[in-house]
């Protein structure tokens with residue numbers, strides 16, 4: 386997928402600010418930004434971090450082409466030619482730390498930390514959030530589907546309903562990270578080495594004079610992968626009897642039919658009837674695929690009704706994250722250089738939840754050595770060494786500071802990994818297989834109460850005492866200035 390030629394994949398205000406900084410002589414001031422979200426999507430208890438691979442490729446290929454520069458000159462007559470010369474030589478020289486793809490992540494903790502000159506940290510904001518927000522959203526939605534489908538097979542069918550090609554391709558990858566088994570999108574399969582699967586459409590049946598003829602021709606063409614869509618005319622009276630006849634013919638040729646697919650009607654009732662008919666016909670090995678606007682709620686319901694569905698095809702609801710189509714991840718300045726020294730900075734808001742936490746921070750996942758389960762995440766400054774060692778840690782929730790807890794005998798796992806150091810890539814991108822495995826390990830760290838679909842327990846994100854005190858001090862300073 387496109388990695389180069391994305392320098393202009395940014396909001397114009399970023400270039401305007403960089404230009405104004407350059408005129409002002411401040412474009413090389415050092416900064417630290419953090420990307421995070423404030424609210425979990427879908428009422429879920431966790432999110433699944435994704436988007437890093439695309440962010441890495443974007444940063445590596447970040448150059449302004451001659452065409453880009455000509456376009457900028459045309460777009461904004463204020464931009465001086467010397468400024469465009471500066472952009473011509475631009476490449477990213479900053480430092481990035483990030484959670485790994487597949488990590489479970491939570492509100493108000495940094496997922497990506499970007500350190501560099503204001504020129505480069507500001508430039509990358511838009512694309513970084515674009516990649517992180519979409520892919521994390523879809524991976525989280527897919528994870529919810531996976532929680533209810535458990536060990537059933539999950540197929541990603543969303544491309545035709547996705548918000549254009551990139552969403553389909555990266556969405557298919559995000560779904561696979563969170564536990565889907567295959568995608569119908571061959572390009573996603575080719576690019577990312579995701580297994581691909583496919584049945585056939587209603588048009589295949591409609592184009593022939595009879596359903597039986599359609600099934601037999603298809604079975605002849607794909608004898609080892611026969612999956613027949615049985616709802617074009619009448620599922621119970623026509624589709625399934627014809628599929629059974631086809632399966633018998635396949636048996637005579639020494640082959641086994643793979644599955645039938647139900648795509649309309651009452652999927653619980655029809656799957657139960659279909660299972661009975663297939664079993665009675667001596668075809669217990671033929672699996673039942675279901676599709677039709679499925680999501681985690683319909684799948685959960687269908688399972689509760691005793692539906693006999695082995696394989697779920699999930700498209701529109703997953704790829705568009707239909708019940709919450711955006712993750713509100715933000716990118717906030719937490720430190721700036723002043724007089725040659727880095728100092729924390731805060732953004733005050735009338736809404737207390739939107740007040741930023743000043744200073745550059747790390748995230749430690751505090752895991753009990755006794756249970757092997759995560760207790761909370763601890764957000765602290767990089768110099769706070771004591772938290773990383775096996776001492777005693779006082780946890781409290783910054784939003785509800787009266788919720789306090791002391792922990793000991795724990796392991797503190799650093800969640801932010803160095804990705805770029807002064808412009809140099811220092812991270813080896815894992816394979817998708819490794820990302821899936823890491824995601825599974827991450828799930829295993831959490832008690833099931835945090836993972837349930839409905840009203841999950843809230844996993845606590847604790848701020849270090851020092852970070853909390855700095856925040857309070859800066860809020861008070863601001864309030865003091867207002868009162869003067």
Ligand SMILES: Nc1ncnc2c1ncn2[C@@H]1O[C@H](COP(=O)(O)OP(=O)(O)OP(=O)(O)O)[C@@H](O)[C@H]1O
Nearest residue numbers: 648649650651652653654677678679683686687690
């Ligand atoms: N037993 C069931 N319990 C709950 N939801 C179901 C059940 N069976 C099907 N559904 C879901 O109900 C919705 C039915 O939608 P709709 O009425 O559009 O489908 P349909 O009857 O198959 O019609 P169409 O042929 O237009 O697709 C789908 O989202 C489907 O997944």
Ligand SMILES: O=P(O)(O)OC[C@H]1O[C@H](OP(=O)(O)OP(=O)(O)O)[C@H](O)[C@@H]1O
Nearest residue numbers: 542586587648676677678679699700701
């Ligand atoms: O319902 P979704 O979760 O989005 O899954 C994908 C849908 O796409 C296909 O329908 P479509 O009507 O586009 O084509 P068809 O003629 O092959 O059924 C398929 O039959 C599914 O119903």
Ligand SMILES: O=C(O)c1cccnc1
Nearest residue numbers: 542569582583584585698
């Ligand atoms: O293979 C299928 O059955 C399929 C693929 C995409 C969309 N709907 C169904």
